[in-house]
Amino acid sequence: MAKLVTYAELKEHSNKNSLYILLHEKVYDVTKFIDEHPGGDEVILAEASRDATEAFEDVGHSDEARALLKDMLVGDFEKTDELKTKGPYSSSGSSHAVNTAVQQGSNAMYFVPLAMLGAYFAWRYYTSGSI
Ligand code: HEM
Incomplete structure (x- = not known):
C-alpha cells in the first residue's frame, strides 16, 4: 500500500534542504531535483506546503518531465480540510x-x-x- 503523507509532513519539508511537492494528490520529494530543474529552483520552492498542481500544469510540462516524477514519489497525500486540493479555494x-x-x-x-x-x-x- 502506498504511504500516506499528511499535511503536517508536507509542511515539514518546505525548504531547500528537504522539499516535498504536492501534485495531483501525490507527494514527491524533489530535494535532489530542484538544482537541476530547467525552470529554476525558485518556482518550485514557491509551491512548497501547498498544491502545486495548477502551477505545474500551467507550464505545460512535457512527458519527459512527468516521467521524472515517478522516481521522486513519496506517497499519496492524505486529504485534509486545511489544504483544499480541489475546488475554487485551492491555493488562494x-x-x-x-x-x-x-x-x-x-x-x-x-x-x-x-x-x-x-x-x-x-x-x-x-x-x-x-x-
Ligand atoms: C516537481 C516536479 C517538477 C518537475 C519534475 C519539473 C520538470 C521540468 C522539466 C523537465 C522542464 C523542462 C521542460 C519540459 O520538459 O517540460 C521544466 C520546465 C519548467 N518548469 Fe518544471 N518541473 C516541476 C515542477 C515545476 C513547478 C512546481 C513549477 C512552477 C511554476 C515549474 C516551472 C517550470 C517552468 C517555468 C519551466 C520552463 C523553463 C524554461 O523553459 O525556461 N516546474 N520542468
Missing part, C-alpha cells in the same frame, strides 16, 4: 475568509437553539402565573 487567499465565515456560521448554530430555549422558558414563566 480567500480560504481564510471562508473558514472565518464557516466559524461564524457555527456560532449562529449554537445561538439560535439557545435563544429558542430561552424564549420557551420566558414564555412558560409568563404564562404559568395566569393558569
Whole structure:
C-alpha cells in the first residue's frame, strides 16, 4: 500500500534542504531535483506546503518531465480540510475568509437553539402565573 503523507509532513519539508511537492494528490520529494530543474529552483520552492498542481500544469510540462516524477514519489497525500486540493479555494487567499465565515456560521448554530430555549422558558414563566 502506498504511504500516506499528511499535511503536517508536507509542511515539514518546505525548504531547500528537504522539499516535498504536492501534485495531483501525490507527494514527491524533489530535494535532489530542484538544482537541476530547467525552470529554476525558485518556482518550485514557491509551491512548497501547498498544491502545486495548477502551477505545474500551467507550464505545460512535457512527458519527459512527468516521467521524472515517478522516481521522486513519496506517497499519496492524505486529504485534509486545511489544504483544499480541489475546488475554487485551492491555493488562494480567500480560504481564510471562508473558514472565518464557516466559524461564524457555527456560532449562529449554537445561538439560535439557545435563544429558542430561552424564549420557551420566558414564555412558560409568563404564562404559568395566569393558569
Ligand atoms: C516537481 C516536479 C517538477 C518537475 C519534475 C519539473 C520538470 C521540468 C522539466 C523537465 C522542464 C523542462 C521542460 C519540459 O520538459 O517540460 C521544466 C520546465 C519548467 N518548469 Fe518544471 N518541473 C516541476 C515542477 C515545476 C513547478 C512546481 C513549477 C512552477 C511554476 C515549474 C516551472 C517550470 C517552468 C517555468 C519551466 C520552463 C523553463 C524554461 O523553459 O525556461 N516546474 N520542468
